[in-house]
Amino acid sequence: MGRWMKADVYPLVAAMTFVTGMCLFQLTRNALLNPDVRINKAHRRTAVLENQEEGEKYAEHRLRKFLRTRPPQVMPAINRFFSDNN
Template sequence: MASAAASSWSKRWIRPEAWPIFFATGTAVAMCSMQLIRNITGNPEVRVLKEKRAAGVLENHEEGKRYSQHGFRQFIDRQKPEIMGRINSWMADPPKYD
């Protein structure tokens, strides 16, 4: 009976049509896990250890700025805020045919 249930499960879920949902769910779980680990290990406002929690509110602006201005945000800040740059520039300044 157990092998019939396992066979039924594999026939239903281990098919090429079900792979995209596994991929999407796996990607979402990985992103959430990465953000959780980043917040627990690096966020200056999260204190896991009891000794650090006893410190109360810290005025450590340097650490907060280092946490919030990470490498990816610095890269994005250097880019133009356009999704389709060529279309935006073409629509803003169309070529003049005289």
């Protein structure tokens, strides 16, 4: 990298690379798996697709099912530590 990139910029580059990767992942996921995206001509001809099962499978993925059973806290251990009445 040499003289044109300072060490102060590395965290910014890492964060931007991570965010760009997340955006590319979401765009690819939507283009390939979303039931509302119609790439081939056979699906584009029909005005309303009858694909409720496919839409349910897309909307209720494994991560959402896992997070539904978890408490809605970002850091539960820290929350318990500061909210204890000891």
